[in-house]
Amino acid sequence: MRGFVIKEFFHIFRDYRSMLILFGMPVVQVLLFGFAITNEINDAEIAVLDYSKDNITQEITNKITSSGYFILNKNLEHEGQVAEEFRKGNIKEVIVFEDNFAKKLEKNHSAQIQILSDASDPNTANLLTSYTSGIIRNYQQQKFSEFSLPVEIKPESIMLYNPELKSVFMFVPGTITIILMLVSAMMTSISIAKEKEMGTMEVLLVSPLKPWQIIVGKVMPYVLLSFVNAITILLMGFFVFGMPVQGSVILLLLESLLFIVMALSLGIYISTVSSSQQIAMLLSMFALMLPTILLSGFIFPIENMPEILQWISHLMPSKWFIIIVKDIMLKGVGILYVWKETLIIILMTVFFIFLSVKKFKIRLE
Amino acid sequence: MNYPVAIKNVSKSYRKVKALSNISFEVNKGELFGIIGPDGAGKSTLFRILVTLLKPDEGEAFVEGYNVVNQFKEIRKIVGYMPGRFSLYQDLSVEENMNFFASIFKTTVKENYHLVKDIYSQIEPFKTRLAGKLSGGMKQKLALSCALIHSPTVLFLDEPTTGVDAVSRKEFWEMLQRLKQQGITILVSTPYMDEAGLCDRVALIQNGEIMEIDSPEGIIGNYTKNLYKVKTDKMFEIINDLRDYQYTDTAYRFGDSIHFTSKQENPDSDELLSYLQGKGHDNVQINEIKPDVEDCFMALM
Amino acid sequence: MEQRESIIEAINLTKKFGNFVANDNLNFMVGKGEIFGFLGANGAGKTTAIKILCGLSRPTSGNITVAGFDVYTEREKIKKNIGYMSQKFSLYEDLTVFENFRFYGGIYGLSKKEIRERTNYFLDKLGLMEYKDKVINELPLGWKQKLAFSLAILHKPRIVFLDEPTGGVDPITRRQFWDMIYEVANDGITVFVTTHYMDEAEYCGRVSIMVDGRIEALDTPETLKNKYEVDSMDGVFLKLARKG
Numbered sequence: 001m002r003g004f005v006i007k008e009f010f011h012i013f014r015d016y017r018s019m020l021i022l023f024g025m026p027v028v029q030v031l032l033f034g035f036a037i038t039n040e041i042n043d044a045e046i047a048v049l050d051y052s053k054d055n056i057t058q059e060i061t062n063k064i065t066s067s068g069y070f071i072l073n074k075n076l077e078h079e080g081q082v083a084e085e086f087r088k089g090n091i092k093e094v095i096v097f098e099d100n101f102a103k104k105l106e107k108n109h110s111a112q113i114q115i116l117s118d119a120s121d122p123n124t125a126n127l128l129t130s131y132t133s134g135i136i137r138n139y140q141q142q143k144f145s146e147f148s149l150p151v152e153i154k155p156e157s158i159m160l161y162n163p164e165l166k167s168v169f170m171f172v173p174g175t176i177t178i179i180l181m182l183v184s185a186m187m188t189s190i191s192i193a194k195e196k197e198m199g200t201m202e203v204l205l206v207s208p209l210k211p212w213q214i215i216v217g218k219v220m221p222y223v224l225l226s227f228v229n230a231i232t233i234l235l236m237g238f239f240v241f242g243m244p245v246q247g248s249v250i251l252l253l254l255e256s257l258l259f260i261v262m263a264l265s266l267g268i269y270i271s272t273v274s275s276s277q278q279i280a281m282l283l284s285m286f287a288l289m290l291p292t293i294l295l296s297g298f299i300f301p302i303e304n305m306p307e308i309l310q311w312i313s314h315l316m317p318s319k320w321f322i323i324i325v326k327d328i329m330l331k332g333v334g335i336l337y338v339w340k341e342t343l344i345i346i347l348m349t350v351f352f353i354f355l356s357v358k359k360f361k362i363r364l365e
Numbered sequence: 366m367n368y369p370v371a372i373k374n375v376s377k378s379y380r381k382v383k384a385l386s387n388i389s390f391e392v393n394k395g396e397l398f399g400i401i402g403p404d405g406a407g408k409s410t411l412f413r414i415l416v417t418l419l420k421p422d423e424g425e426a427f428v429e430g431y432n433v434v435n436q437f438k439e440i441r442k443i444v445g446y447m448p449g450r451f452s453l454y455q456d457l458s459v460e461e462n463m464n465f466f467a468s469i470f471k472t473t474v475k476e477n478y479h480l481v482k483d484i485y486s487q488i489e490p491f492k493t494r495l496a497g498k499l500s501g502g503m504k505q506k507l508a509l510s511c512a513l514i515h516s517p518t519v520l521f522l523d524e525p526t527t528g529v530d531a532v533s534r535k536e537f538w539e540m541l542q543r544l545k546q547q548g549i550t551i552l553v554s555t556p557y558m559d560e561a562g563l564c565d566r567v568a569l570i571q572n573g574e575i576m577e578i579d580s581p582e583g584i585i586g587n588y589t590k591n592l593y594k595v596k597t598d599k600m601f602e603i604i605n606d607l608r609d610y611q612y613t614d615t616a617y618r619f620g621d622s623i624h625f626t627s628k629q630e631n632p633d634s635d636e637l638l639s640y641l642q643g644k645g646h647d648n649v650q651i652n653e654i655k656p657d658v659e660d661c662f663m664a665l666m
Numbered sequence: 667m668e669q670r671e672s673i674i675e676a677i678n679l680t681k682k683f684g685n686f687v688a689n690d691n692l693n694f695m696v697g698k699g700e701i702f703g704f705l706g707a708n709g710a711g712k713t714t715a716i717k718i719l720c721g722l723s724r725p726t727s728g729n730i731t732v733a734g735f736d737v738y739t740e741r742e743k744i745k746k747n748i749g750y751m752s753q754k755f756s757l758y759e760d761l762t763v764f765e766n767f768r769f770y771g772g773i774y775g776l777s778k779k780e781i782r783e784r785t786n787y788f789l790d791k792l793g794l795m796e797y798k799d800k801v802i803n804e805l806p807l808g809w810k811q812k813l814a815f816s817l818a819i820l821h822k823p824r825i826v827f828l829d830e831p832t833g834g835v836d837p838i839t840r841r842q843f844w845d846m847i848y849e850v851a852n853d854g855i856t857v858f859v860t861t862h863y864m865d866e867a868e869y870c871g872r873v874s875i876m877v878d879g880r881i882e883a884l885d886t887p888e889t890l891k892n893k894y895e896v897d898s899m900d901g902v903f904l905k906l907a908r909k910g
Contacts, residue, residue, distance in 0.1 A: 015456065199450045207469045666836065
């Protein structure tokens with residue numbers, strides 16, 4: 001078994017293409033998604049509807065527009081203009097200050113800001129509102145830290161055109177999911193198919209090795225490498241894009257491990273039905289990658305899909321994994337909160353392992 | 366059931382194509398047994414059945430007394446198998462290939478070095494070279510070393526010499542002769558008829574059927590026709606002239622001459638001589654010769 | 667050997683890959699309509715030399731002309747005048763016999779009429795007319811081989827290169843194949859052939875034997891056998907190649 005794993009590592013380290021996919025891919029993907037999305041919100045055009053027009057609202061507006069992320073496109077006069085401006089498509093966000101903002105803040109230690117965003121592009125909408133809220137919080141801390149009583153500015157964000165968008169959506173969970181799927185499923189299915197193509201599988205079969213030994217020997221290195229990848233992405237998310245893990249890192253890694261095993265068993269299953277590397281590659285592309293990207297909620301919100309696609313999305317292991325990662329990373333929840341999703345992935349894993357061991361042939365036909 | 370390999374009425378089809386039909390034979394212990402036939406004759410299918418990679422549709426096959434269908438696990442422990450394409454890991458070095466194949470049989474190269482020494486020592490100077498960068502002959506030696514490393518009692522070599530040059534082929538057969546002396550039973554398939562003479566016994570196979578099984582001498586002894594070697598000055602034209610000759614049964618090129626058989630009961634070589642001279646051939650030589658396995662194979666086709 | 671018009675001329679053909687000399691000063695000429703056997707052990711440098719002669723690879727040095735064209739500057743013209751068939755047969759397995767003919771004819775710019783005529787000519791000669799619309803992968807190996815050869819000479823090249831054309835086929839088919847080769851040579855097409863069957867070396871007009879990148883011997887099989895005092899080409903080959 002040890003010999004098998006060593007040999008597998010040789011294969012991986014000697015093939016620059018697989019090295020590229022294994023280690024180049026995660027970095028490139030994270031950077032790509034990361035910068036594509038941050039670019040999106042550089043110089044985002046916004047409008048302000050200020051019913052109060054006092055010092056504080058002016059200061060907050062200045063603070064937001066000087067942040068570098070936003071450009072003030074227009075000052076609105078009344079609520080009726082909001083919908084119109086959004087429809088024109090010039091602006092991505094409207095900030096609404098309630099009337100007597102400064103006074104209320106002084107008297108009640110509380111005032112309201114509404115952040116309206118165009119959530120037909122949910123990723124951007126999410127980022128914009130969270131940036132705006134961040135700037136307002138920041139302002140509040142600097143300005144009122146000397147006050148004895150807590151002062152609260154309540155930013156209330158409202159997603160327009162996509163009101164059902166519940167979860168905070170970020171690219172790191174999606175990228176982790178894609179990478180783990182790609183590396184685990186695609187690489188293993190290709191590497192097993194390669195043994196078939198080269199004829200070495202014949203020799204492996206005509207040896208005392210049991211099918212599970214061949215399978216475990218083939219996938220072990222990929223478990224390890226995928227795991228390294230998951231950690232790389234988390235580190236990059238943190239250091240390059242400042243995205244901390246709110247919840248337990250250990251829990252997150254354990255969940256990743258579970259997902260990796262699931263993806264590997266899928267990969268093995270694919271390899272059992274493909275006779276060549278090309279077929280394995282195509283199958284993983286179409287059967288795994290595209291659904292993962294399109295149906296998991298990574299790019300397109302599941303709530304917006306036609307009902308039938310929503311149903312199909314339930315069958316996507318990646319959908320559940322993205323939920324888990326998001327919840328742990330961004331909401332900081334524990335296992336009690338994601339046990340259902342975890343259970344679903346466990347069941348899927350068991351199912352695919354069962355299927356691939358059953359399908360893995362001890363003979364050639 | 367003392368035979369290392371025994372096959373009884375085995376048939377195998379792929380969809381509609383019959384790959385093997387009703388094959389039966391036994392191989393004796395320590396025998397070098399050749400399966401001789403062109404591509405597509407069913408050689409690989411037969412080997413794959415014997416090494417438990419395929420199940421026969423009909424009939425039974427045994428290796429060292431174990432049934433290839435339900436006792437495949439036992440068989441996989443004791444056979445060495447070298448598939449048609451040398452199944453080596455091209456991106457691993459010579460040494461790494463050896464270590465890997467030793468490890469899957471739970472042994473080490475060190476432990477069984479004496480088994481492969483004769484062959485492996487020839488490629489050992491290149492042990493850090495990747496298998497993909499070896500010449501055909503060296504790949505062949507490495508593949509054989511890998512198939513031997515776990516001390517198998519029966520060795521299955523599927524076309525080990527195909528596409529390999531004449532020198533490497535000759536060396537390979539010399540290695541097999543030495544292996545045989547260690548008591549290993551060896552089954553080897555080949556499309557090269559001239560290699561038949563190097564086996565103890567051979568099966569001539571064509572279109573999934575065994576045409577004859579015997580020692581090379583026996584096969585040649587069973588050839589009943591009178592075979593003539595014909596040579597003249599004009600070797601390009603002779604084949605057509607012989608085909609026009611009324612008594613010609615067969616006329617095939619064989620190296621620098623023509624092998625000729627006649628339809629006549631008692632062939633008259635003088636008449637052939639005068640026929641050829643009449644066609645303008647000079648220096649006609651007609652000699653009756655002993656057939657080789659290739660002549661026999663063609664006669665059986 | 668009567669003097670013939672030469673169609674391949676190689677003078678000091680050398681090809682190096684880095685420090686490795688694959689072809690070391692090869693000198694040979696091949697005449698029109700000659701069957702020239704190009705023998706050598708695996709890795710002796712045969713494939714490298716054939717690639718150069720086919721205009722697929724540039725030699726490092728030497729003066730080489732094929733069909734009168736220079737291998738450095740007139741590679742496209744060379745390609746139009748040669749046919750090539752390898753052991754892998756280069757037939758499209760999922761196309762029919764006729765579709766294969768039409769495709770190869772099209773590559774060499776034959777007109778529809780020419781393609782039809784030549785296809786019919788070859789199929790008629792091979793006795794495969796009724797299989798014209800059969801998909802290649804349904805045909806036996808021996809037939810594929812003959813079809814592949816017909817395709818290689820479909821455009822009436824002046825030279826045809828055959829790289830181990832007879833590997834794995836049965837002895838009768840192999841001989842039928844050589845009958846085809848003789849016929850083609852008789853029509854004036856030069857045949858340049860490699861093989862691992864030493865009896866086939868005897869069928870060639872002249873053979874060259876390469877060892878470690880050099881041509882160690884080049885003559886008629888008869889002369890070579892006399893020279894090395896053996897009774898078959900197999901013996902000649904073993905004597906020479908063992909030296910290397």
